Amino acid sequence: MLHISNITKSFGGVHALKDVSFSVGDREIVGVIGPNGSGKSTLINVVSGFYRPDGGDVTLDDVSLVAMAPAAIRRQGIGRTFQNLRLVEKMSVLDNTIAGYYLAQTGTRSLLWTWLSELLFLPSARKRKQEAKRVAREALSRVGLSEKSEMLAANLSYADQKRLELARVLTLPPRILILDEPTAGMSVEEADELIRTIVDLVKTSDNSMSLLLIEHRLDLVLDVSDRAVVMDGGAVINDDVPAVIAHDPEVRRIYVGGE
Amino acid sequence: MDYFLQQLVNGTGVGAQYALWCVGYGMVYQVLGQLHFAHGDTLVFAAFVGFTLIVLGMPFWIAMTLATVLAGLLAISVERVVYRPLISRNLVFMAFVAAMAAGFMLRAIVQFFWGVQPRNFDEGILPTGSWDVFGVRVGYLPMLNLVVAVAIVIAFEQFLRRSKHGQAIVAISEDRSTAELMGIQINRIIALIYGFSGVIGMIGLILYITNFRTLTIGLGFAITLKAFIAAIIGGIGSIRAALLGGILLGITESMVSAYMSSILLDATVFGLLIVFLLLMPNGLMGQKTQLKL
Amino acid sequence: MSQLTTDTSQQSKFRGLANRVPGAVAVIRRFSSALPALFILIGAAAPFLIDSPFRLQVLTLAFLNAAVVTALTISLGYGGLLNLSQGTYYGLGAYTTAILVTEHEWSFFTAVIAAAVFAGFGGYVLALASLRVRDDYFVLVSLGFTFAIAQLMANLPSITRGREGFFGIPKLSLFGLSFNDPIQAYFLCLGLFAFVYAITRRLAHGFLGRSLLVVNHDDVAARSMGMPPFKLRATSMVISSGLAGICGGFLVGTIQFISPNDFGFDASFTMTLYAIIGGLTSLAGVASTAFIFTLLLEEFRSLGSYTVGLVGLAVIIAVFIRGGVVADVVRKLLPSSRNRNRR
Amino acid sequence: MLSVENLTVGYGKAPVLNDVDLNVARGEILAVCGPNGAGKSTLLRALSGQLKPHQRSRIEFNGTSIVGKNPAYIVNQGIALCPEGRQVFPRMTTEDNLRIGAYTRTDRSAVDADIEDYLAQWPVIERRRDSSAGLLSGGEQQILVIGRALMSNPTLLLLDEPSLGLAPVLVDRVYEGLKKITQERELSVLLVEQNVVKAMELADRIAVLSHGTKSFEADVASVTSDEVGSHYFEHVGGE
Amino acid sequence: GDSKTADKAGDEVRILVSVPLSGDSAESGQDMLNGAKLAARYLNENGGVKEGPRKGQKFTVEGADDQLDTQAASTIASRFASDDKYYGLTGYLTSGQAQAAGVVLDKHGLGLVSSYSGASFLTDEADNIVLALAPVEAIPVAMIHYAATDLGAKTAGAISGDFSFLDSYHEGLNSGAKDSGVKIQSQETYAAGTSDFSTLLTRINRENPDVIMSGAFQSDAGKIVAQARKAGMNQPVIDYLGEGWGDSFFEAAGSAATKGDLYASDSGGVITEATSDSIAAWAGKAFEAEYGKSMPSAAAYTFESVLTFAAAIEAGASDRTDFLEYVPKISGEGFFGPIEFNDDLTPVSRPLFVSKFTGTTPQEKEVKAKYLMRSDGSVERQ
Ligand SMILES: Nc1ncnc2c1ncn2[C@@H]1O[C@H](COP(=O)(O)OP(=O)(O)OP(=O)(O)O)[C@@H](O)[C@H]1O
Numbered sequence A: 001m002l003h004i005s006n007i008t009k010s011f012g013g014v015h016a017l018k019d020v021s022f023s024v025g026d027r028e029i030v031g032v033i034g035p036n037g038s039g040k041s042t043l044i045n046v047v048s049g050f051y052r053p054d055g056g057d058v059t060l061d062d063v064s065l066v067a068m069a070p071a072a073i074r075r076q077g078i079g080r081t082f083q084n085l086r087l088v089e090k091m092s093v094l095d096n097t098i099a100g101y102y103l104a105q106t107g108t109r110s111l112l113w114t115w116l117s118e119l120l121f122l123p124s125a126r127k128r129k130q131e132a133k134r135v136a137r138e139a140l141s142r143v144g145l146s147e148k149s150e151m152l153a154a155n156l157s158y159a160d161q162k163r164l165e166l167a168r169v170l171t172l173p174p175r176i177l178i179l180d181e182p183t184a185g186m187s188v189e190e191a192d193e194l195i196r197t198i199v200d201l202v203k204t205s206d207n208s209m210s211l212l213l214i215e216h217r218l219d220l221v222l223d224v225s226d227r228a229v230v231m232d233g234g235a236v237i238n239d240d241v242p243a244v245i246a247h248d249p250e251v252r253r254i255y256v257g258g259e
Numbered sequence B: 001m002d003y004f005l006q007q008l009v010n011g012t013g014v015g016a017q018y019a020l021w022c023v024g025y026g027m028v029y030q031v032l033g034q035l036h037f038a039h040g041d042t043l044v045f046a047a048f049v050g051f052t053l054i055v056l057g058m059p060f061w062i063a064m065t066l067a068t069v070l071a072g073l074l075a076i077s078v079e080r081v082v083y084r085p086l087i088s089r090n091l092v093f094m095a096f097v098a099a100m101a102a103g104f105m106l107r108a109i110v111q112f113f114w115g116v117q118p119r120n121f122d123e124g125i126l127p128t129g130s131w132d133v134f135g136v137r138v139g140y141l142p143m144l145n146l147v148v149a150v151a152i153v154i155a156f157e158q159f160l161r162r163s164k165h166g167q168a169i170v171a172i173s174e175d176r177s178t179a180e181l182m183g184i185q186i187n188r189i190i191a192l193i194y195g196f197s198g199v200i201g202m203i204g205l206i207l208y209i210t211n212f213r214t215l216t217i218g219l220g221f222a223i224t225l226k227a228f229i230a231a232i233i234g235g236i237g238s239i240r241a242a243l244l245g246g247i248l249l250g251i252t253e254s255m256v257s258a259y260m261s262s263i264l265l266d267a268t269v270f271g272l273l274i275v276f277l278l279l280m281p282n283g284l285m286g287q288k289t290q291l292k293l
Numbered sequence C: 001m002s003q004l005t006t007d008t009s010q011q012s013k014f015r016g017l018a019n020r021v022p023g024a025v026a027v028i029r030r031f032s033s034a035l036p037a038l039f040i041l042i043g044a045a046a047p048f049l050i051d052s053p054f055r056l057q058v059l060t061l062a063f064l065n066a067a068v069v070t071a072l073t074i075s076l077g078y079g080g081l082l083n084l085s086q087g088t089y090y091g092l093g094a095y096t097t098a099i100l101v102t103e104h105e106w107s108f109f110t111a112v113i114a115a116a117v118f119a120g121f122g123g124y125v126l127a128l129a130s131l132r133v134r135d136d137y138f139v140l141v142s143l144g145f146t147f148a149i150a151q152l153m154a155n156l157p158s159i160t161r162g163r164e165g166f167f168g169i170p171k172l173s174l175f176g177l178s179f180n181d182p183i184q185a186y187f188l189c190l191g192l193f194a195f196v197y198a199i200t201r202r203l204a205h206g207f208l209g210r211s212l213l214v215v216n217h218d219d220v221a222a223r224s225m226g227m228p229p230f231k232l233r234a235t236s237m238v239i240s241s242g243l244a245g246i247c248g249g250f251l252v253g254t255i256q257f258i259s260p261n262d263f264g265f266d267a268s269f270t271m272t273l274y275a276i277i278g279g280l281t282s283l284a285g286v287a288s289t290a291f292i293f294t295l296l297l298e299e300f301r302s303l304g305s306y307t308v309g310l311v312g313l314a315v316i317i318a319v320f321i322r323g324g325v326v327a328d329v330v331r332k333l334l335p336s337s338r339n340r341n342r343r
Numbered sequence D: 001m002l003s004v005e006n007l008t009v010g011y012g013k014a015p016v017l018n019d020v021d022l023n024v025a026r027g028e029i030l031a032v033c034g035p036n037g038a039g040k041s042t043l044l045r046a047l048s049g050q051l052k053p054h055q056r057s058r059i060e061f062n063g064t065s066i067v068g069k070n071p072a073y074i075v076n077q078g079i080a081l082c083p084e085g086r087q088v089f090p091r092m093t094t095e096d097n098l099r100i101g102a103y104t105r106t107d108r109s110a111v112d113a114d115i116e117d118y119l120a121q122w123p124v125i126e127r128r129r130d131s132s133a134g135l136l137s138g139g140e141q142q143i144l145v146i147g148r149a150l151m152s153n154p155t156l157l158l159l160d161e162p163s164l165g166l167a168p169v170l171v172d173r174v175y176e177g178l179k180k181i182t183q184e185r186e187l188s189v190l191l192v193e194q195n196v197v198k199a200m201e202l203a204d205r206i207a208v209l210s211h212g213t214k215s216f217e218a219d220v221a222s223v224t225s226d227e228v229g230s231h232y233f234e235h236v237g238g239e
Numbered sequence E: 001g002d003s004k005t006a007d008k009a010g011d012e013v014r015i016l017v018s019v020p021l022s023g024d025s026a027e028s029g030q031d032m033l034n035g036a037k038l039a040a041r042y043l044n045e046n047g048g049v050k051e052g053p054r055k056g057q058k059f060t061v062e063g064a065d066d067q068l069d070t071q072a073a074s075t076i077a078s079r080f081a082s083d084d085k086y087y088g089l090t091g092y093l094t095s096g097q098a099q100a101a102g103v104v105l106d107k108h109g110l111g112l113v114s115s116y117s118g119a120s121f122l123t124d125e126a127d128n129i130v131l132a133l134a135p136v137e138a139i140p141v142a143m144i145h146y147a148a149t150d151l152g153a154k155t156a157g158a159i160s161g162d163f164s165f166l167d168s169y170h171e172g173l174n175s176g177a178k179d180s181g182v183k184i185q186s187q188e189t190y191a192a193g194t195s196d197f198s199t200l201l202t203r204i205n206r207e208n209p210d211v212i213m214s215g216a217f218q219s220d221a222g223k224i225v226a227q228a229r230k231a232g233m234n235q236p237v238i239d240y241l242g243e244g245w246g247d248s249f250f251e252a253a254g255s256a257a258t259k260g261d262l263y264a265s266d267s268g269g270v271i272t273e274a275t276s277d278s279i280a281a282w283a284g285k286a287f288e289a290e291y292g293k294s295m296p297s298a299a300a301y302t303f304e305s306v307l308t309f310a311a312a313i314e315a316g317a318s319d320r321t322d323f324l325e326y327v328p329k330i331s332g333e334g335f336f337g338p339i340e341f342n343d344d345l346t347p348v349s350r351p352l353f354v355s356k357f358t359g360t361t362p363q364e365k366e367v368k369a370k371y372l373m374r375s376d377g378s379v380e381r382q
């Protein structure tokens, strides 16, 4: 469903992406690995509309996304998290999450109508508010933050802040979920558990949902992915099932190193 | 043509005056990102003290030197007493309001001791004549302003470039807590900047006094406002920008009243500035902030 | 210390308390939302307790000011648009109303609606600038807007009757209450305040407020969540300025004379100051700051020329109290409750 | 060299760390592990002076107390913190970020040499030396902040999750580099790390923080990583 | 509840003066307040109220800072209205405040005296505002008449502050110019706080007018003259608002005051002209002794306003609610001569003097012409 074709992007002299192409199918989990600075984050910034590519195209169900604004792309169904945290630090954990739901969900109806119904105390507004709370709580419990829902986002430990980002995008599950290092700062066990939860969600969700996962924990990625894309120097150097990638000597050399 | 040149010179003179105020103000703004809204009032307060010293018989230049020192100290104390407690709590807007209020209080003190009458200085502190350059009148004092402003900017930029302070200041403006982790004594450096802003602003005010010979209470806020506008037009990022912003503002004002309407001066000048900002959203020399996610 | 500062905002203090005493939360919540209602109730009784027309007039204006400044919280506090033009919208509303009722003989009610629309449109125009410029640059645009409109009001005598002011406004009334009777005028302004407060509160605490906070804090995050920031920003401006326009209409009713001078930089600036002192996003804080400062100003006025300084002092005290500086100093001075963990 | 006793510190009223004792000897590497929210970063913030500990806490460094001192003072004493989450100065260039790390040093030419040295060692950031640090990729930034902390020539280095966001190759290389430097310079390291296995490869001793107290400490030679892991949740329900 | 008895009003005549005491116009406001205080002193030294039930009562004057703000003016007015210890309300540097106060007082059946603002709408729209001042339009008419007839000017350049009465001033300037056959080549305005006038002066100079009409307050006028002379503009300057302020003007003008001819047009010339036993002569001396500067016109008009209250009380308005009713019936000696009002509460006439400076102090001047300004805006040379 998501097709990335021939994307190139450079910043001044830095060629961050060179002719990148691959696709993500329904309910597929695609892992993206590659050395630091290989262009992984840049790629998802292009897909989510924050960067405009120099060339190439991104389509979701044959709708081209490259000219769309990030907000519109989110409403098309591509949800992402950030490698460097982007939380509203002065809001509570719960409020951060609710905002995620509100913002994503309102795209589907008119803003004006939303406000009006709220101003006029219409039952629909009330219902939506409760719904938002419920969904937010659910998302928080999914990532294991239920107990901290009243804390300010700024006061969370690093790993918990990463969890919160994830919860925020999960309030309204996107069709393509893109995660940039979701487990940074977590211990092996915690990371395992979190990734399994996400994978579960992807595999069991009612609507079809796919996952594009950027992660440096190689064993974990290879373990859960259906396919893994290896990037180096802005280009895709391999795109195959995990079993093959795991034994690719090139991948060992540039990425895993040692031994 | 002569008319145009004359007006250009006039505008540059006004702009050089703004620039000198703006360099001091802009320094705080450019390097610390703080709107120092007590700037003008601290200067005017110090100048009134200087005026009193003159009335008491002190020679002009000694009195004004003392006033300059006082301006620096006042600026440092405003930072210490008003800004720091609030900014360390991350209450930037509150700090801005409190600074305004500190300005109000200084103004009230001036009014209490010196009344609302403008104070006038004697003539002849500096020669006020002008050169005649191909029929265009170029005043000594506006040119002196310009030279001093440029000299200060160059000196300060050199100082920043050569000393470690330059880097430290940038670091502080980006992220205080991490800057502290580098071993930077942030409070000391901030005090330094405020002190400089007071001293440089005061130099500007002294030149103003030698030229126009009057001092009014209302001048303080006018200084702050012009400095603010000039700093924004210049763009956050360098002190040089403040200088350019000041001069550009002066020239724009002058050209608008020379060729358009003096009745709608503010409306026209601001209209132009807005258009300019919309075209150059980061000011004249401001850095475009790139987005990296 | 941006990373490390702990709960400085009201909200989280409140939550901290709530965490420890779970039962307290409901009580406090209910109480705090009932507070403004209580306030308005007391306000409604005021005219029967006060017999000085002066005090009544001051209270009337205090409610009017509180209303305009409360409206500002949406764009300034929640939307994060450093809006220095609230006084201008107040003025646009006032002039629209004045012109329509005086020269076109509209009813006050319809004129005020037109005022809201016109001022709201003005707000939209300024919001357009937010597409290009941010933060302090936006302040300058807003400042320019304020200066320019004030100067236009002064220099378009054929429309605004010029810089000496708009004279000859007829006696106005709304819903059968006449502005010409001090008590009825008082109730009109009190009602206006209640109206503005209710709307603002509803919007701020609901979807709009929450979304605006996100947009304000992190544009990128908001976009990644599916919300185009401009739409939200523009809405916040339109609401703030539209409500200010309505308040402007009421000003015309109340003092029956307006002049461009009243809607210049000083007016806008003061409003923004009140909103900041009040805590930007705390509606009750903002409204009460505007209210109390209007009263204070009138009290200080009898002290003649020291008004400015005393206001300055009051502002610093208010800021330090709200900013927690006072609390910290007290904590340091009282050895019993020494707490060295906070910086 | 560093000795910490009864360290009690937090953000509001309730402390996050309770009576933690720690010691780091000269040239020693102590790894501190623990689950999320255990207070590892809080510990480092307290040691670096960003947080003021409770009165009863003792922190001595080379025999002098550094409790309650400000971060700048502590850096001057020779303790450098590499904070968690890539806190680069985004608008400064890569090179300037390194240079500001050497702020407390006065030997300019030696600083320049050290910078060149470090850049030569890390081609990933060398090629971006004149670019704003904010534009670097996550891993590049991480390499940068580690280098920045090293630039002050500390005698004690506090590292908060240095492997965050690094590709496996780079993690290995960072650890190798650390090992080398500690040996060359007699540098002591307090390393907070989630990757227990990696941490144990480098460290001399390992401690586990769990729910704000130290629940375990041992020489790495005497334990396995699974044993360490088993101390992670010791205190659950205990409070 | 507004009904009161004479004894409740106390045993003195209290007058509230609403003027700006802070901000850019504070100096003018302070001068106005000082003028009113001086008038109270004058009346008290002469035994207070001379006739009627209030006989022997003394006058006190109290200032209130209206900050040139409409809202503030209206609350000051309602303070006045709700407190009947005050007998009179006066002051007002600009018309807006007077109008706003008038609206408030109207609800209570009270009136005020606007001492230094006189926009035409004050007379047209309000029937409870007494004007101490002749219409602003009249002043430039006289100025330009003098320029044309006595100085032989054919062209003029004008510069003035962006004050609230600017429109009226320009209106008078233009109609006066038309009547006198003078061409106004440029009309420049500057904003309060300007100190560098070089741009505007260059623009005026481009047309090289025969005479410069300056409508700038106090030291601004001095700066304009100084800068004009420095820029080589040696035309006669006829000033309105500048001289009256006296010392500020001269300090700011400095040595430029003696380069080229300077003319002032104001009512303060009364003092120069006055016979030594007149009120104006007394006030001029007393003001200088008390406040260390020559008496500005603005102070003269608040002085006159206080005298107007006194005269009204003596004419029978012992209660403040009767004040308006008695205004047209007043007769008495005022600052500018006899106090006389029309039925529409405007003064029958006000004098305007055009004087030429002969030295560098405010006192060294010679009256060159005297005009009478009527309340309908017409001007008559004496
Ligand atoms: N906005 C930008 N301007 C300039 N260079 C950029 C920008 N964004 C990324 N780069 C450069 O492009 C390259 C790819 O960066 P990217 O962030 O995509 O890497 P990455 O694969 O996500 O690495 P990591 O695993 O370390 O996060 C890097 O060398 C980076 O410095």
Ligand SMILES: Nc1ncnc2c1ncn2[C@@H]1O[C@H](COP(=O)(O)OP(=O)(O)OP(=O)(O)O)[C@@H](O)[C@H]1O
Residues within 6 Å of the ligand: A154, A155, A156, A157, A158, A159, A160, A185, A186, C003, C004, C005, C006, C007, D011, D012, D016, D034, D035, D036, D037, D038, D039, D040, D041, D042, D043, D084
């Ligand atoms: N600024 C703060 N204000 C209040 N509480 C905080 C603050 N920072 C952290 N905390 C709380 O202190 C506890 C310890 O946090 P800390 O960041 O030290 O954990 P950590 O062990 O470093 O976790 P991680 O591995 O996730 O980084 C957490 O419960 C966290 O919520």
Ligand SMILES: [Mg+2]
Residues within 6 Å of the ligand: A040, A041, A042, A083, A180, D137, D138, D139
């Ligand atoms: Mg990345």
Ligand SMILES: [Mg+2]
Residues within 6 Å of the ligand: A157, A158, A159, D040, D041, D042, D084
């Ligand atoms: Mg941590």
